Amino acid sequence: MEKLREKIPTPVLWLFGKTQTGKSSLVRFLTGAADAEIGEGFRPCTRHSREYDYPTPEVPLLRFLDTRGLDEPGYDPGEDLNSFNASAQVVIVTAKLLDHAQENSVRHLRALRKAQPTRPVLFLATCLHEAYPLTQQPKVYPFVGDWRTTWLHEGKPFSPGEDHPCLAVDGPVRRSLLALEQQFGELIDVILPVDLTRPEDGLDEPNFGGEALKSVLAGLLPRAFRQSLLMLDVAKAELGDALSQRALPHILGYSSLAATAGAVPIPFLDLLLLPAIQARMIYHLARLYGQPLSATRFLELASSLGLGLIMRQASREVLKLIPYVGSIAGGLVAGASTLALGKAFCYYYSAVHHGQVPQPDDLRHYYQEQFRVAEQFLTFSRKTS
Secondary structure, three states: OHHHHHHOOOOEEEEEEOOOOOHHHHHHHHHOOOHHHHHHHOEEOOOOEEEEEEOOOOOOOEEEEEEOOOOOOOOOHHHHHHHHOOOOOEEEEEEEOOOOOOHHHHHHHHHHHHHOOOOOEEEEEEOHHHHOOOOOOOOOOOOOOOOOOOOOOOOOOOOOOOOOHHHOOOOHHHHHHHHHHHHHHHHOOEEEEOEEOOHHHOOOOOEEOHHHHHHHHHHHOOHHHHHHHHHHHHHOOOOOOHHHHHHHHHHHHHHHHHHHHHOOOOOOHHHHHHHHHHHHHHHHHHHHOOOHHHHHHHHHHHHHHOOOOHHHHHHHHHHHHOOOHHHHHHHHHHHHHHHHHHHHHHHHHHHHHOOOOOOHHHHHHHHHHHHHHHHHHHHHHHHHO
């Protein structure tokens, strides 16, 4: 399992900025995790930094590295560079829009940039609403296109036709963005204003700029690492109730683990690994639902119904004698069957929770339907990544 985890292409996002600049809000938006989960999930890894594997260290889909204390005396980025430099694919710098005291952030970011000049650096200007208190955000997100040639430097209002003076050519938002751009200069590749707030803050759109953020981030990540973001973004809306949505990242994590095992170019090796991975996922989900006994009952039922598609996987093993092609086919089936099995458990338990035990034919039909969907989805994700 440990060796498989090392092979999973997990995106590593290095969060770099002062405290209270929206780093936790960024994690919450990208993952959908609750504040308590985020707070408990971060663990120290150096004197000034911590890391968070989402949803768990066992099956990570995303890894966040948070550098703290940039304004603390004696902070030296060298220790963090030794720990993170080889693993982080993107550096995300966060700064409040109206905070122009960024000397320390600029100085330390220069060391990161020098260590890997080609690694993308995304600059997020946060807390936009502080520039226009008691005023709602624009109805349409205006910061679209290449910031160097469009909304920041074209000399026009950000959002033509919108009655929002703060976004005008001489408005406070543009003035602050220009000042921040001047400070960071060539140390950053993309500037993106976002306002990731809480519903209780009273703003019409709590995730203002969120969709643009996901699009930009997917574009900056190396192709092999985009799939986790695509999986989270597309699949998390498919399950309705809160428990199922909470379970989905764990299902996706185990599916990635299974796909990695299925792609190992050694015929029949994954037939030993796949049942163990799937069983561990079901027991994990059952604990998440607070019903550990449901795992045994479901696995017995799944086994009797032939769920998991072990025989179909076995028929694909001979393809592994064909270099590359067989590994792709094996990984696809392993990942899709694990994803479908996890969603079938959510379907099963949700029905039991409402006092209705699913009929075997209904459960088998649901699993087969989810397998087809998962297979199409993973094929699409592989092509786009």
